[in-house]
Each structure stands twice: as structure tokens, then as C-alpha cells.
Amino acid sequence: MSGSRASVLTLRVAHLYPRLMNIYGDRGNIMCLRRRCEVRGIGFELTELGPGDRLDPQAYDLIFAGGAQDREQRGVVDDLLRIKADAIREAVESDVVLLAVCGAYQLFGRFYRESSGAELPGAGIFDLYTEHPGERVPRCIGNVVVEWQSPSGPQTVVGFENHGGRTFLGEGVRPFARVRSGNGNNGRDGTEGAIYRNAYGTYIHGSLLPKNPALADHLIANALRRRFGEITLSPIDDRAEQRAHAAALRLRP
Amino acid sequence: MNLRTSAAVIAGKAAAAASRLLGRGGGTAIAGLIAERIDPGIVRGLAAQAGQGAIAVTGTNGKTTTSLMLNRIAHEAGLSPLHNRSGSNLMRGVAAMLVEDASIAGEIPEAARRFAILEVDEATLPEIARSVPLRAAVFTNLFRDQLDRYGEVDTVARSWQRALGAAPEEMTCVLNADDPAVAHLGRNAHGRVLYYGVDDVAAGGPAVEHASDFRTCLQCGAELRYDVTFYGHIGHWRCDACGNQRPRPDISVTQVTLGEDTTALAISFPDGGLKVALPLSGLYNAYNALAAAAGAFALGLPRDAIVRALEGFEAAFGRQERFSIEGRDVRVLLGKNPTGLNQVLHSIAAQPGRKRILFFLNDGIADGRDVSWIWDADYETIQPRTEWTLAAGTRAEELALRLKYAGFGDDVPVERDTSAAVRRALDATPAGGTVYVVPTYTAMLEVRDLLAQKAGARRFWERA
Numbered sequence: 001m002s003g004s005r006a007s008v009l010t011l012r013v014a015h016l017y018p019r020l021m022n023i024y025g026d027r028g029n030i031m032c033l034r035r036r037c038e039v040r041g042i043g044f045e046l047t048e049l050g051p052g053d054r055l056d057p058q059a060y061d062l063i064f065a066g067g068a069q070d071r072e073q074r075g076v077v078d079d080l081l082r083i084k085a086d087a088i089r090e091a092v093e094s095d096v097v098l099l100a101v102c103g104a105y106q107l108f109g110r111f112y113r114e115s116s117g118a119e120l121p122g123a124g125i126f127d128l129y130t131e132h133p134g135e136r137v138p139r140c141i142g143n144v145v146v147e148w149q150s151p152s153g154p155q156t157v158v159g160f161e162n163h164g165g166r167t168f169l170g171e172g173v174r175p176f177a178r179v180r181s182g183n184g185n186n187g188r189d190g191t192e193g194a195i196y197r198n199a200y201g202t203y204i205h206g207s208l209l210p211k212n213p214a215l216a217d218h219l220i221a222n223a224l225r226r227r228f229g230e231i232t233l234s235p236i237d238d239r240a241e242q243r244a245h246a247a248a249l250r251l252r253p
Numbered sequence: 254m255n256l257r258t259s260a261a262v263i264a265g266k267a268a269a270a271a272s273r274l275l276g277r278g279g280g281t282a283i284a285g286l287i288a289e290r291i292d293p294g295i296v297r298g299l300a301a302q303a304g305q306g307a308i309a310v311t312g313t314n315g316k317t318t319t320s321l322m323l324n325r326i327a328h329e330a331g332l333s334p335l336h337n338r339s340g341s342n343l344m345r346g347v348a349a350m351l352v353e354d355a356s357i358a359g360e361i362p363e364a365a366r367r368f369a370i371l372e373v374d375e376a377t378l379p380e381i382a383r384s385v386p387l388r389a390a391v392f393t394n395l396f397r398d399q400l401d402r403y404g405e406v407d408t409v410a411r412s413w414q415r416a417l418g419a420a421p422e423e424m425t426c427v428l429n430a431d432d433p434a435v436a437h438l439g440r441n442a443h444g445r446v447l448y449y450g451v452d453d454v455a456a457g458g459p460a461v462e463h464a465s466d467f468r469t470c471l472q473c474g475a476e477l478r479y480d481v482t483f484y485g486h487i488g489h490w491r492c493d494a495c496g497n498q499r500p501r502p503d504i505s506v507t508q509v510t511l512g513e514d515t516t517a518l519a520i521s522f523p524d525g526g527l528k529v530a531l532p533l534s535g536l537y538n539a540y541n542a543l544a545a546a547a548g549a550f551a552l553g554l555p556r557d558a559i560v561r562a563l564e565g566f567e568a569a570f571g572r573q574e575r576f577s578i579e580g581r582d583v584r585v586l587l588g589k590n591p592t593g594l595n596q597v598l599h600s601i602a603a604q605p606g607r608k609r610i611l612f613f614l615n616d617g618i619a620d621g622r623d624v625s626w627i628w629d630a631d632y633e634t635i636q637p638r639t640e641w642t643l644a645a646g647t648r649a650e651e652l653a654l655r656l657k658y659a660g661f662g663d664d665v666p667v668e669r670d671t672s673a674a675v676r677r678a679l680d681a682t683p684a685g686g687t688v689y690v691v692p693t694y695t696a697m698l699e700v701r702d703l704l705a706q707k708a709g710a711r712r713f714w715e716r717a
Contacts, residue, residue: 028628207628247650
């Protein structure tokens with residue numbers, strides 16, 4: 001593709017801790033971003049950043065991080081806070097797109113309060129905190145449908161959630177979506193996820209992006225806008241995507 | 254005679270009979286549930302009667318096949334196995350099997366010759382270990398499976414560690430040395446520990462496949478290094494940070510030759526070796542045979558019984574079964590989590606010719622309601638060898654989307670009705686041709702029943 005006019009447009013994606021934070025089909029999100037760029041002739045460059053790797057805040061248009069088990073998450077926190085958090089914050093402040101799913105969503109908040117009361121500091125990208133109500137309180141597990149106010153109007157987002165922690169939003173963020181069915185952030189206030197500038201946090205996996213193509217395109221367009229100005233993404237064949245989306249709307253929570 | 258046990262057995266048998274009469278499947282769960290309600294100690298009371306003791310087999314993948322192999326070995330050794338063999342591996346399934354076998358007086362017939370082989374769900378293992386005095390417990394592997402039901406993989410690993418910490422010294426732990434999460438259990442065992450593993454590095458590859466779960470050292474948290482991986486995170490692992498490494502196996506496969514439908518194995522024991530021609534394909538089945546051989550060794554079963562049982566082995570229900578229907582060869586291979594499915598796809602890819610594949614994705618409780626795992630499985634590997642495919646099951650649309658990403662076309666056909674899906678698969682297959690059916694667990698129960706009817710085979714709970 002190099003040399004052709006279309007390939008001048010390139011989406012540069014950083015995938016954080018792909019080997020440690022990947023438990024809920026998070027790879028599907030990367031596959032989706034790649035496919036939706038390549039089908040349109042947009043270049044796609046993926047950089048995987050593991051423990052020890054530094055993140056250049058200028059080098060990426062979109063940063064993605066997925067879910068992890070507690071053990072891996074503990075291993076990641078130290079590296080995140082020590083080596084990457086400042087750079088991610090700088091990138092987000094300059095309107096780089098961030099997508100943080102499940103475990104990463106929690107890690108990017110201000111802190112995580114364990115059921116014992118101990119507080120683990122987060123990266124502080126999002127003004128929110130998460131608390132674990134204790135092992136005796138059931139986890140939030142099930143299919144979820146939420147309504148997201150996309151630039152072109154209300155749009156359903158579908159997927160699956162599986163989290164023990166309950167997340168509460170502060171003043172500095174707005175909810176990503178309103179819960180139609182499922183638990184969302186905490187099962188109480190009807191909110192799901194968080195948005196700060198171009199940073200999106202959510203509990204929804206499944207994978208999230210393949211069957212929510214409108215959200216995927218919104219993130220891609222926002223990510224490209226910074227470097228290439230206003231972008232209109234051409235429509236592509238989304239029949240299979242729409243069918244999977246419609247089928248997920250009918251699932252019980 | 255224990256009156257309570259007897260009452261529980263009678264009620265359980267009645268429930269099973271009623272369920273069968275109504276055509277509600279094997280009646281396995283309901284019989285166990287009712288018997289346990291009447292006598293909560295029924296599993297302990299009946300299993301303890303087995304004069305030759307009991308062995309449990311657990312793990313994410315391979316437990317049904319491994320326990321069925323152990324059953325055949327015990328049989329060849331002249332023992333009479335008590336075995337929950339149709340994949341009903343929760344406490345109630347074990348209870349149902351025992352109830353079915355027991356007399357209405359609550360006694361196991363010919364108890365002196367009986368040997369209990371318990372296939373146990375990962376999450377049920379601790380309860381079984383508390384209830385039944387086990388002579389040995391075989392652990393196959395631990396992969397991510399049904400995160401919505403079990404919680405995280407680490408939760409299962411910790412519950413196993415606690416169970417072994419509480420188990421008696423008389424119990425031998427039979428552990429897969431090549432799975433770091435399973436090998437780690439050796440530290441918690443009080444009694445004898447036997448490790449098994451594959452020493453033939455020619456069977457492996459250097460790269461860790463995508464769907465890998467245990468990448469970090471369970472002792473220190475550093476990332477593990479692999480000299481060779483066989484599949485998933487199964488391989489020759491070590492931790493450079495703390496020196497933790499794959500234990501040297503006591504029972505090992507020193508040579509494995511994978512054929513189209515068979516696998517030739519050389520297995521070495523502390524006191525000799527054997528060669529066996531296993532009538533199953535796939536490296537995962539070599540591990541199942543190795544685990545069964547290691548379990549048999551732990552119990553002191555004779556070597557010739559192992560060879561006879563493995564060479565005459567018939568695949569476990571729905572795991573690798575073949576049906577002849579309308580002149581077509583229909584092969585069913587269960588694919589229920591990323592690692593298991595990748596292995597199944599490898600084994601299909603090893604067959605000659607272009608493939609026709611009917612995939613099923615269900616999201617029942619027993620399948621795992623979270624289907625995100627399909628995005629971690631490598632459908633891409635089989636796509637270039639496939640000429641026809643259909644997405645079926647309760648989540649057929651999600652599966653069709655995954656297959657689109659794997660290159661199967663923008664508009665992969667979808668069929669929600671099981672019977673119609675099977676019809677389309679048969680119609681797409683020429684006479685004399687082969688079609689593969691790859692279902693998740695509950696889809697397997699449904700589709701296997703349908704295929705068995707078409708092929709004239711008996712339904713599974715009628716299997717001898």
C-alpha cells in the first residue's frame with residue numbers, strides 16, 4: 001500500500017500489556033480496528049507495549065488496554081504507575097484516543113479500594129474510583145445493553161460484563177452510556193463507563209468493538225482527526241456486524 | 254443398611270426412571286439432586302464402599318477422555334469400574350451414578366472389586382476431595398473456560414491448592430508437569446506426587462500460541478520463558494527470575510508420532526516403558542493417554558492393561574465421534590474454549606482435502622454465557638482449508654461475525670435451528686464425503702442426539 005494516496009492516512013495504535021491483560025477476547029478489539037482501517041485503505045500500525053516499555057505520548061493516535069486477572073493486574077500496576085501513567089495522561093490531554101476495557105478501566109481511575117479497605121492507587125486518567133464490596137457480594141456478570149449518545153444520535157452498545165468492583169464517577173468525567181439492561185458501573189446509578197476528552201473507559205467486552213461498529217468508527221475517526229483533520233469514513237459492508245448487534249439486543253441480561 | 258441412604262437411593266432411582274420415561278435425557282442430574290437432598294452424605298456413603306478405592310480426574314480439557322481411558326484400563330485389569338461417564342461431572346452427577354449402581358438397600362454390589370473413577374468439574378474438585386477418600390487425583394490442565402461461571406482461572410487454581418492442602422497423605426497427586434499452573438500444585442501436596450509430561454520436543458513449536466493463560470510465574474510473578482510449547486501454555490517452561498521450572502516428569506512421553514487418525518506413543522515409567530498405538534488423533538489426546546497411564550501407574554495397575562485399553566479405545570461421547578449418515582462421514586469434535594478449539598482445528602487441518610465445517614456456538618450455563626472466548630480462538634488456521642461453513646447455535650450471529658474476521662467471507666450463512674443446520678451440512682456434503690461438526694458443550698448434547706438418531710445409534714444414556 002505504501003506510495004498510494006490512501007495509505008497516507010495511518011492509524012497508529014498502542015496496545016498496552018497485550019500478553020498480560022487479554023482475558024476477555026480483547027484481541028477482537030484490535031482485530032476490529034485493524035480491519036475497519038484496512039478495508040478502507042487506511043494504514044494500520046500496531047505497537048505492543050509490555051512491562052518495561054516506555055510510551056511516547058506523541059507516537060500514537062489510539063491507545064488500547066484490556067482486562068486482566070487480579071494476579072496479572074497487580075503485576076501491571078507497578079509498571080503502569082512507574083513508567084507509563086504520566087505519558088498516557090499527557091497523550092490523553094492532547095486528545096489522543098484511549099480505550100480502556102474492564103480491568104484497564106479500573107486501573108486508569110484514581111484508586112481501587114479492596115474489600116479490606118486498602119486503597120491501591122490507579123493511573124488517575126479518569127476521575128473515578130472503584131471499590132470491591134467483598135467476595136460475598138455477587139460479581140456483575142451477564143449480557144449488557146447500554147445507550148450511548150453518539151455524535152449522530154442515540155446508539156445501542158452491546159456486550160458482556162464480568163466484574164467484582166463497583167465504579168463510581170467523579171465530577172471530571174461523564175458516563176459513557178446509560179444502562180438499558182445489565183449492571184454497568186455499579187448496578188445502582190444507571191451509568192456505564194466513563195468519558196474524559198477522547199478517553200473512553202467501559203466494562204463492556206465480548207469483544208466490544210466488532211459488533212458495535214458505530215463505536216469502532218467513532219474511535220477511529222476521532223483518532224485520525226488529530227493529525228489529518230476532519231475525516232469521513234466511507235461506509236463498509238456491516239451486514240454481519242449488524243446481525244450480531246441485533247441478536248445481542250435480544251439476549252437476556 | 255443405612256435407612257437414609259436407602260431412601261435416597263430409592264427416590265433417586267425413581268426420579269431417573271421418571272425422567273427417562275418422559276424422554277428428558279438421561280435423568281442424571283435430577284436423580285443426583287433428589288438423592289443428595291434426602292441424604293447429603295450419599296456420595297461419601299456409597300463411594301467409600303468401593304473396595305479398590307477411588308480416583309478423581311479434573312482439569313479444563315481432557316477430563317472426560319482421560320477418565321474414560323482410566324475406566325478401560327481398570328476394566329482390562331479385571332476391576333469393575335464405577336464411573337460417571339456421560340460428562341455429568343458435578344457433585345449431583347457423581348451422586349446420580351452411585352445411586353444408579355447401588356441396590357435399594359443403599360449398597361454397591363460386588364463392592365470388593367469396585368473401583369470408582371470420578372470425572373470432576375474443576376470447581377467441584379474440592380468438594381469431592383472432602384467427601385470421598387481418594388487414592389489419587391489426576392489434574393490434566395488449567396485453561397480459561399467459562400469465566401462467567403468459575404470466576405478467574407486463578408480462583409480455580411487457588412481452590413485446588415486449598416483442596417490439596419486439606420487432602421490426606423494417602424492421596425497421590427498426579428500432575429501435568431508441562432502446565433505451570435498444575436505443576437505448581439505439587440507444592441501443596443502432602444502425599445506422593447507424580448509428574449507426567451511430554452519429553453519429545455519434536456512435537457512442539459517455539460512460539461506460544463495466542464490463547465495462552467498462564468504466562469507469569471506462580472511463585473514470583475515474572476514472565477515465564479518456554480524452550481518449547483506444545484499447545485497453549487503447555488510446554489517446557491522456566492522462570493529466569495526465581496529459578497522455578499518444569500519439574501522432571503516421572504512418567505513421560507519420550508516419542509510421539511502424530512498420524513491422521515492415530516497417534517504412536519512411547520511412554521516411559523520409573524520402572525520401564527511401553528509403546529502404544531492410540532486410535533485417536535491430536536497431541537491433546539496424547540496428553541489424555543499420558544494422564545491416564547500416569548493415573549494407572551499411581552494405582553499400580555498392570556502395564557499390559559494400559560496398552561490393551563489404549564489401543565482398543567473408543568472416543569468419549571461427543572469428543573471425537575464419527576457417524577455414518579446417508580453415506581456421509583460425519584465427525585463431531587467438541588470445541589468449548591480457545592485452547593481446546595485450537596487443538597480441534599489443528600486436528601481437522603491435519604486431515605486431507607478441503608473441509609466442510611458446521612460450527613455451533615451456544616451460550617447456555619454449561620457452555621459459559623460469555624462467548625468472548627471465540628475472539629481468542631484461531632479460526633484463521635482452518636479457513637484456507639475450508640470450502641463450506643455454516644454458523645449455528647444460540648449465538649450463531651456472533652460466531653458468523655467471528656468467522657467473517659477469520660476470512661470466511663463477508664456474509665457467512667447463519668442457521669439457528671439445529672435440525673435445519675444438520676440438514677444443510679448433509680446437503681452440502683457429497684455422498685462418500687466428510688463433514689465436521691464442531692459444537693460447544695450444550696450444542697454437542699443436542700446435535701449428537703440428532704446425529705445418533707439419523708445414524709441409528711443409541712442415545713448416550715443408553716450406552717453400555
